Amino acid sequence: MDKKSYILQLLKYFVMAVIVGIIVGAIDALFGRVLIAISDFRTIHYQYLLPFLPIAGLVITAMYYAFSKASLKGMKLVFEAGQQKTDAIPLLLIPLVMIGTWLTHLFGGSAGREGVAVQIGATLSHAIGRKFKFPENGRLMLVIGMAAGFGGLFQTPLSATFFAIEVIVIGKMDYEALLPALASAYTAAFTSHSLGLEKFSVVMKDTVNLSGTKTIAAVICLGIIFGLTGRLFSFSLSKLKAFMGEKIMNQFLRIGFMAIPLAVLLFAVHGSRYSGLGTNLISAGFTGQTIYGYDWILKLLFTIFTLAIGFQGGEVTPLFSIGTSLGVILGGLFGLPPMLCAALGYAAVFGSATNTLIAPIMIGLEVFGGANMVLFVIVCAIAYGVNGDLSIYAQEKL
Structure with a gap:
């Protein structure tokens, strides 16, 4: 041409x-x-x-x-x-x-x-x-x-x-x-x-100095944990979808029967705290509200189960909420600003589970601003490497 x-x-x-x-x-x-x-x-x-x-x-x-x-x-x-x-x-x-x-x-x-x-x-x-x-x-x-x-x-x-x-x-x-x-x-x-659809963004004032060995080690640990979390999500979703498809081949029976325990558990555990997108957890993570140590894993499990039995939607916003709530907890454990760790988790868990690298770094830039871009690059790169080649898009890649 x-x-x-x-x-x-x-x-x-x-x-x-x-x-x-x-x-x-x-x-x-x-x-x-x-x-x-x-x-x-x-x-x-x-x-x-x-x-x-x-x-x-x-x-x-x-x-x-x-x-x-x-x-x-x-x-x-x-x-x-x-x-x-x-x-x-x-x-x-x-x-x-x-x-x-x-x-x-x-x-x-x-x-x-x-x-x-x-x-x-x-x-x-x-x-x-x-x-x-x-x-x-x-x-x-x-x-x-x-x-x-x-x-x-x-x-x-x-x-x-x-x-x-x-x-x-x-x-x-x-x-x-x-x-x-x-x-x-x-x-x-x-x-x-x-047409009236609002963008989610957070003004990120927290930052850390990467000159200290302890801080560098903590940031590396964050990347590894976020990467493993994204890998756990994509691996578990793939396996449970396959298991459900093999064990309950009739789609009506699968979704109708398995949605009963799903609804009971969603109702019983904190009154639908884990229903929907997970934006309630994202909001809590960035406004200083209560985040429980088990929020991230319960949101992960409920989302995987909901999608595996045949309900419609997506995975990315729940991944944002999983990363946010996990980041808040890890920030407290590692002595880093919880809101900053929540932002890093927001991007890195998404990147790991989707097997993408540049997209989550750009998410960090567009949602949280450019003040911590070095941190986003480091954490997202580590998370991407830890994940390997697993992805929520099992049929992806041309």
Whole structure:
């Protein structure tokens, strides 16, 4: 390809990225604002809603079976499209995953939201790429869509860009996708914010001096523990999903029956403290409220169980809450500022569980500012190395 043709093609992708960003950002705003309203309603009325979690699970599964059974694959379907194992991602996936996630959160399941946003972005961008017969559609258009989905929901376009690139291509940075992905992520973030979706950010005043041996050792320990936590999450989720699929092959029976003990436990343990996204734990960690020493492990277990039996949502926001609550506890143990350790955990556990390196560092920059960037680089790099190659996206990497 000559230089002129390359520039023309890049311009086409840039224009398409802006279009995708506007559409996905608008959908993210709708999805995110409804989800926040649902979460607030559930927090107040959980005692009336949690008992119906098994019924909600049956409704979600029936919905998929009635309208698009293939969409049950979720993120796996996205990666299959990128690997050209499937021709198209059903557009029905978008409303199904949105409604399914709303129901999961309304009735108290422990799940995230980024999986929905990423699937929305990937589905739309893939469909547009097929419509206009873009070359390299399966890979590049998926990166554009995933960056838009993540960026529009969390309004962290830099981390969204690198998240999409790192998740979809193994062992290398796909620089060809960088500019279009940045365009789609920034456009989606601007669009969703303009439509009333707020960004989460924390003014981080705490810092530490890395000149002392004791402090350096503590920071290294933080990276190792956060890395092991992310590895535990991704390993356990993969194994439990496989176990549930083998032992209870009927999806209706699996979600309907197993949601009964899930609802009972969520109700009994601190009155739905571990339901939903986990933003209550994140807020507690950064405002000096009570964080229990077991918050991180219970949120981890409840999220894994909720997703393994078939409820809809994502993993990233629960990972943020797991890292935050664990960081607060470790800060006290190591004599470091708890809020700073919470911020490091917020980024590093996410990075470990998703098997990404640059994305969590960018999360640190965009959510907590640049004052502690050296710490974020060190801790996230150690966590990434400790994890190895495990990821919550079992079908990832093209």
